[in-house]
Amino acid sequence: MYAFQLTGPNAGQYREVARPKPREDELLIRVHRVGLCGTDVEMLRGTMPYFRLGWATYPVILGHEWSGTVVETGRAVDNFRVGDRVTGDVSIGCGRCVECLRGFYNLCVVKQEVGLCRGKDGAFAQCLTMPARHCYKLPDNVSLDDGAFTEPAATVVKAIRKVGFQPGATVLVAGDGPIGLLAAQAAAAYGAGWVVVSGTSPRKLQLAASLGAHAVVNVGQDDLDTFIKDQTGGLGVDYAVEASGHNAALAQCLQATRPGGTISVVGIYERPIEKLDMGMAVVRDLTICCSVASPNAFEQTLRLMATGKLQTKPLVTHVLDLADAAQAFELQQTQPEQRIKIHLRPPEKE
Ligand SMILES: [Zn+2]
Ligand SMILES: [Zn+2]
Structure with missing residues (x-):
């Protein structure tokens, strides 16, 4: 599959990489859209504090504001099906520690963050894998285009x-x-x-x-x-x-x-x-x-989006192909007046 991969500070490349395989509790998701976030710029520059903490390393595929469609489910997954339209959390907890059991998986000391830390590749790619317990189905009247705005919302x-x-x-x-x-x-x-x-x-x-x-x-x-x-x-x-x-x-x-x-x-x-x-x-x-991150907030957020109380479409000022990710980063850093949110679109065919 194709992905925009960072191999070092200010070194990003659109290239072919191995398609990830879902583990038994995971979904394989074809990415429809992914948003560019200020955090992604910090990751590109290498100034993100996660590098100093040793949480983030290169190479990494960025992208934590995404929507997509399930194309494969792991053996132990029984609550999602192929074809489901989904989005997912940025923080992935271990599921076993005291913080995770309290529901604060964003505070889990061994947490991964999608496209950010501890080797969890994100959605600047045609596909990504996600634990099913961190995924959410989009309501019928939330489009895949809008679904990529769920995480920041x-x-x-x-x-x-x-x-x-x-x-x-x-x-x-x-x-x-x-x-x-x-x-x-x-x-x-x-x-x-x-x-x-x-x-x-x-x-x-x-x-x-x-x-x-x-x-x-x-x-x-x-x-x-x-x-x-x-x-x-x-x-x-x-x-x-x-x-x-x-x-x-x-x-x-x-x-x-x-x-x-x-x-x-x-x-x-x-x-x-x-x-x-x-x-x-x-x-x-x-x-x-x-406040940081968005634990336990996706379901409410999707309901607010579904009822029109949170409108996200007017905030998307640019939609570019993933192949033009470098140009998107350029826009993000040089044209603050022109852009609000930039979305990227991976190619459909592998
Ligand atoms: Zn973000
Ligand atoms: Zn944990």
């Missing part, structure tokens, strides 16, 4: 569920990238009464408004804190979701959240944050709640 759903939104809450979503645009929708689905999205791209902020945000603020032009205080009777928002990964945006969240409020952090920061006024967070009794 589930990351957001899990983060929002973790902070426990109160119905009618006021919410700031900092960030107008794919995670921010999903977070604004998920906040509304979880009962938020007023959602404001902040960012720097007029085009993406306009999209946020069309997807249901009640207000948008371009932080390059307007003062976010003044706007939020004006709209909330001087108090600030009940919840902020930091979805941009920018240090300044986290500082804005601290400022814009009302005393006693909660900040959900899903952005990933390239460098340690130095100038953060934590004293202000303490004296205002804020709760800061971090």
